[in-house]
Amino acid sequence: MKEYIEKNRDRFMSELFGLLEIPSVSALCEHKNDMEKCARAIAGLLSEAGADKADVYKTEGHPVVYGCRIIDDSLPTVLVYGHYDVQPAEPLDLWKTPPFEPEIRDGAIYARGSSDDKGQIFMHMKAFEYLVREKKQRHNIKFIFEGEEEVGSAHLAKWVGEHRDMLACDVVLVSDTTMISEDVPSVSCGMRGLSYMKVDVTGPDRDLHSGHYGGAILNPANVLCKMIGSLIDEDGRITIKGFYDDVAELSSSDREMLGHAPFDSKEFEHSVGVDAVSGEKGYTSLERIGIRPCLDVNGIWSGDTGEESTKTIIPSRAHAKISMRLVPNQKADVIAGLFEKHFKAIAPEGVSVKVSSIHSGNWFVVPISSSLYGAASKAIGEVYGTDTVPNRGGGSIPILADMHEILGADLLLMGFGLERDTIHSPNESFLLSQFFKGMESIALFYKYF
Amino acid sequence: MKEYIEKNRDRFMSELFGLLEIPSVSALCEHKNDMEKCARAIAGLLSEAGADKADVYKTEGHPVVYGCRIIDDSLPTVLVYGHYDVQPAEPLDLWKTPPFEPEIRDGAIYARGSSDDKGQIFMHMKAFEYLVREKKQRHNIKFIFEGEEEVGSAHLAKWVGEHRDMLACDVVLVSDTTMISEDVPSVSCGMRGLSYMKVDVTGPDRDLHSGHYGGAILNPANVLCKMIGSLIDEDGRITIKGFYDDVAELSSSDREMLGHAPFDSKEFEHSVGVDAVSGEKGYTSLERIGIRPCLDVNGIWSGDTGEESTKTIIPSRAHAKISMRLVPNQKADVIAGLFEKHFKAIAPEGVSVKVSSIHSGNWFVVPISSSLYGAASKAIGEVYGTDTVPNRGGGSIPILADMHEILGADLLLMGFGLERDTIHSPNESFLLSQFFKGMESIALFYKYF
Numbered sequence A, B: 001m002k003e004y005i006e007k008n009r010d011r012f013m014s015e016l017f018g019l020l021e022i023p024s025v026s027a028l029c030e031h032k033n034d035m036e037k038c039a040r041a042i043a044g045l046l047s048e049a050g051a052d053k054a055d056v057y058k059t060e061g062h063p064v065v066y067g068c069r070i071i072d073d074s075l076p077t078v079l080v081y082g083h084y085d086v087q088p089a090e091p092l093d094l095w096k097t098p099p100f101e102p103e104i105r106d107g108a109i110y111a112r113g114s115s116d117d118k119g120q121i122f123m124h125m126k127a128f129e130y131l132v133r134e135k136k137q138r139h140n141i142k143f144i145f146e147g148e149e150e151v152g153s154a155h156l157a158k159w160v161g162e163h164r165d166m167l168a169c170d171v172v173l174v175s176d177t178t179m180i181s182e183d184v185p186s187v188s189c190g191m192r193g194l195s196y197m198k199v200d201v202t203g204p205d206r207d208l209h210s211g212h213y214g215g216a217i218l219n220p221a222n223v224l225c226k227m228i229g230s231l232i233d234e235d236g237r238i239t240i241k242g243f244y245d246d247v248a249e250l251s252s253s254d255r256e257m258l259g260h261a262p263f264d265s266k267e268f269e270h271s272v273g274v275d276a277v278s279g280e281k282g283y284t285s286l287e288r289i290g291i292r293p294c295l296d297v298n299g300i301w302s303g304d305t306g307e308e309s310t311k312t313i314i315p316s317r318a319h320a321k322i323s324m325r326l327v328p329n330q331k332a333d334v335i336a337g338l339f340e341k342h343f344k345a346i347a348p349e350g351v352s353v354k355v356s357s358i359h360s361g362n363w364f365v366v367p368i369s370s371s372l373y374g375a376a377s378k379a380i381g382e383v384y385g386t387d388t389v390p391n392r393g394g395g396s397i398p399i400l401a402d403m404h405e406i407l408g409a410d411l412l413l414m415g416f417g418l419e420r421d422t423i424h425s426p427n428e429s430f431l432l433s434q435f436f437k438g439m440e441s442i443a444l445f446y447k448y449f
Helices: A002-020 A028-049 A118-133 A156-162 A220-229 A253-258 A265-272 A285-289 A332-343 A371-384 A400-408 A432-448 B002-020 B031-048 B117-131 B156-162 B218-230 B250-258 B265-274 B286-288 B331-345 B371-384 B396-407 B432-448
Strands: A053-057 A064-069 A075-083 A103-104 A108-110 A140-146 A171-174 A186-188 A191-202 A294-303 A317-326 A352-361 A389-391 A410-413 A430-433 B054-058 B065-071 B077-083 B104-105 B109-112 B140-146 B171-174 B184-189 B194-200 B293-305 B317-326 B352-361 B389-391 B410-413 B428-430
Touching: A002 A028, A002 A118, A028 A053, A028 A064, A028 A118, A028 A140, A028 B265, A053 B194, A064 B077, A075 A108, A075 A118, A108 A171, A118 A140, A118 A432, A140 A332, A140 B389, A191 A220, A191 A332, A191 A400, A220 A294, A220 A317, A220 B104, A220 B293, A253 A285, A265 B002, A294 B218, A317 A332, A332 A352, A332 A430, A371 A410, A400 A410, A430 A432, B002 B031, B002 B117, B002 B432, B031 B054, B031 B065, B031 B117, B077 B117, B077 B396, B109 B317, B109 B331, B109 B389, B117 B140, B117 B432, B171 B396, B184 B371, B194 B218, B194 B331, B194 B396, B218 B293, B218 B317, B250 B286, B286 B352, B331 B352, B352 B396, B371 B410, B396 B410, B428 B432
Parallel strands: A075 A140, A075 A171, A171 A410, A186 A389, B077 B140, B077 B171, B171 B410, B184 B389
Antiparallel strands: A053 A064, A064 A140, A103 A108, A108 A430, A191 A317, A191 A352, A294 A317, A294 B293, B054 B065, B065 B140, B104 B109, B109 B428, B194 B317, B194 B352, B293 B317
16 A cells, blocks of 8 residues: 555645644534534545545434445454544643644644554545555444543444444454564553543532631542542552452463563653652552552542632532443442442542442453454554554543444554654654555555555 | 711621632732732721731732730730631532622621631721720830731741731730530630641553553552551541650540530531531540641542543542641641651552641630630620630641740630631621621720729
8 A cells, every 4th residue: 555655745735724623622512613514524524535434423422433345245244433622732731833833843643533543444534545546445333423422422322223233243452552572563452441530529509718617627628639549549440349349350371471562661761750650569560550550540629729829718519530441250339339439438428429330341352363353463563564562552542442332343452653642642643654555454454464 | 886886887797898808828829919909908907906016028929917005015915916817718519609799698797708817807997996986095005917917927927026016915816616506605715736848649641541540550549548547546536656646645634624515416517418427536526626636637639620521541649638736735847757657658669659738826814813714704795695615726827836935925715706707618607696696705805804
């Protein structure tokens, strides 16, 4: 496909920039129209690439784009999944160039969504275009691109269930993850699940003067801190009762195999700007990310949060968003239930506690021994000129576990992002070399599968 | 003075409303001009009331208003202290009527600053006007009204030191506190000191994807919670090393005397909307507020603090504002130092911690046996028709301890606010009955002193 890329490079970049310029932030309601605009743009690209059918479907949330080119019902069918929505770009002042004005510098495309996930779904559309125009398509190819991945894919599972026949496939193929490094191409062999919770602690019925009441009334912010502080013990283990009951311990041979991924602790620390790694006792950093569960405060707020102001109050309420990443064989809904029970049980008298689930999803694994994994590994290995290693990512794509279950299809993740892309953070980018090698690898995968 | 009030009531209300309409929020720089406007309005009121001199003085922060009427250098001099700045009014949507559009309903004046402290300094100006116009002034009377009380009076101590001669006095008289209830008039016999700190915990150099890193990197929000959670133990005692070293334990007779203040725990709980009081083991609620130190989170924020958004990140930073109320013989600067040392000592490897002091001030006491206290008690008792009780307030007016030290003057607090005023909170109000009884009590105090 290399030649085809060379010939069409300028058009590719201009089409991709068109997508990246649309601020399709699913979490913010002021971008509702941008979501629709982005969905229509993608359907247009699919049509132009050669899809027989490419439509925007309304859902209870943001629209779904579906397109396909069926060449022979007896051939295997690949359903390409991705998402066109992006994370909010704030804080804007930390971006070197505006998040929705893509720019190429130092060999990378800088824009929100460049890596997660518009750049990656774009690779699939262009690999598909190549197969169609060069008459190399040997599978039925379907596309489903959703607009709610960054907000938990709340409505997609229902929609997939309702369109089960249209979406029928043998494999769901996803590019929404990273590989270990440019030099160490890897194929994902699984991802973690997620339970994402919100907690609200309420004390007095209004903010109180901290002088007039301080010492005699429980302060909900102090209480919330103490409760959250107790959720992880000195060994880095989560204290929620029953939390580890279903965690499958990996065999030492499996741990050894996953340990093949090159990892330099000092380099890892340097790459995120900390002076020490930290986590569950008895596991390596890669294991802590790949095969062990974790619990993180994603946001907390209470009382006077202004940098300038100095309100001496006992806040009436304190809030936090807490996510837990889950591993085989934990069930997201079971963990959400255990969390709620535990969090309410540790609340002291004098405050009330509300716990709600924001969203959740299950983990999944891709067997390394499968022919599917083999085809992807062979294609990527050929493009990168070196053997791939298996990689167990720490992130979550909850909808994939759902699609696996609803459609009865296998899952395959060919991710071309890199940690340097800083997705979800300011200055998200996608290396051009990964972008083009990704396209080639995808086209080649269809040859070997 | 009752008759004088009746005659001038409408003018009083219109003048007071004029003051309350000025949004003199010292913490917010967009109100800088309002601060100056308010200072000039107060100087104008002092002149009209009969001051020989009433000027607005520039400081390094917001202006100070000073006025006086000296009748005889050999007579005792009273310096009335108060503040014209107010707390921010946010959250605005919880106000029944706008904070800077004063309204009278149910016998109370509703507006930000109505009780804290514009309404109370207004009482002093009108009692003074009465003494002047009715030719009853028998002391030299000076006024100092500052504009930075709600932000820690950062520049006033210096200014007072520079104007020591002008401010020379025998007693600093303050109305910026509450009494126990309308039926239980009380005179303050002391207030707590304050150390108000800000802490910043920094982990990774940017927000990280909580899936890609969760479990392997310390999360600054989790860490801050654990650190704050450890500051108060299960007995409600503060764990900072050396924190209680200088705390003077009250004798059982002193504790008994302070216990005379009527207090109904159920009523107290009901008044703030909690189902249980809580605090340091071994002390009553009134003791916890009046004679024991405490530690409160006044604000905390980190990561994704939006109600709607759902960013799955490990935040780069986590912040909190923490205030400690102090009692005899704790020193605010010593406690700030102990806090900083302790907070840094408990920080785990993998994060960096910054601790800074926002502001601080010392406690003070007013001896119940003094003639000053006696005159105030007699005046208030006469106006309210019942004996007063001593009251040890939990709040802090740091500048008073400074003025006591700089001017060598005694302190006297005649507060006419009530807990129902909800100062620092939405719907701040000041009962008209307290407002007028306050004026009468102040006028009568000058008779008995």
